[in-house]
Amino acid sequence: MRNREAILAVLRDVLPKEGLLLEIASGSGEHAAFMAPLLAPLLWQPSDYEAEALPSIDAHAADSGATNIRPALRIDVTAADWPVAKADALLCCNMIHIAPWAAAEGLVAGAARVLSAADAPLILYGPFKRNGQHTAPSNVAFDDSLKARNPGWGVRCLDFEVAPLAARQGFIRMQAVEMPANNLTVIFRRG
Template sequence: MPARYSAPAALRNRDPILAVLRQFLPPAGLLLEIASGSGEHAVHWARHLPDWTIQPSDAEARARDSIAAHAAEAGLPNLLAPLALDAAAAPWPVDRADAVLCINMIHIAPWAATLGLLAGAARCLAPGAPLLLYGPYRRDGLPTAPSNEAFDADLRRRNPAWGLRRLEDVAAAAAAAGFQPVPAVTEMPANNLTLVFRRG
């Protein structure tokens, strides 16, 4: 069986996320992607952000094999080999980055993974550097889309430690980890959001 696999959601959301990256990233640097999954996003960033070096990572060996296979096919000089990185574990195998990106992880992982992600990103990033989080969220005072409610119920059936997180809880944890307390929030297709936190 080939190592490379494809994630349909990655193909659907990569261009909207790329637009946000172009808006919030500095002109150049090292982008550390946490929980890179299939690797298709990392290839897309490397292809369309040629002044950036892309460092993909994932905790799962199957994902890292897929990332490596996609990277080998793409042959892009600014795409690094994937790192074995568990967001909840410390220390991380990389100690600095100019931006950290995490897509669709925190709702399919225990809350400890979110706390580890925030702590690890705070260790890696210089003051003012961005942490970008993409996915579905709950927001106080706003209705949750029916599709997201159904998704949340499915996640919690699969694992009671999973589920959509309150944006306010993530923002409070980010502030405790050393980020500015109010993120920039960008509405995304399919009832998702991109949150951009700046290192304090």
């Protein structure tokens, strides 16, 4: 939540004014509760893999008073079918480094299936390596702690892992916006 204003500023520049934003890995639902009311009339569809997260997401949505947040859905990004068939934008914050690589692969493949318009953005937020190198000492320590918890986790390289993965599904990296706390917001669109 510490970067929510910075993320919102980027979203205001790249999201469509109307339609459906699908958020993958919504966690507690705080991003939706904060940002969705400020992005209306755009509809916000939160989701998470963990079924236990869904009540928290819905509670935060209710507390926000927003009328443009849909009830949270359980989505396994590695599944061939998602409960959302079409979206106008997809946002995923802080997931691909705290999940096995198969989750990143599933996320991008799913985005290719559900993003309907050629200019529909796939937006990723979190820590990334650039050109194979960490961008800050704090990200080195974070990467080490992730790998200690699960060897399949870790800070991914935007240039050598994430962008090529996106390219294989027809996405081109349009923008990588520097964010506070050594994170990036990366915007992909169909090539």
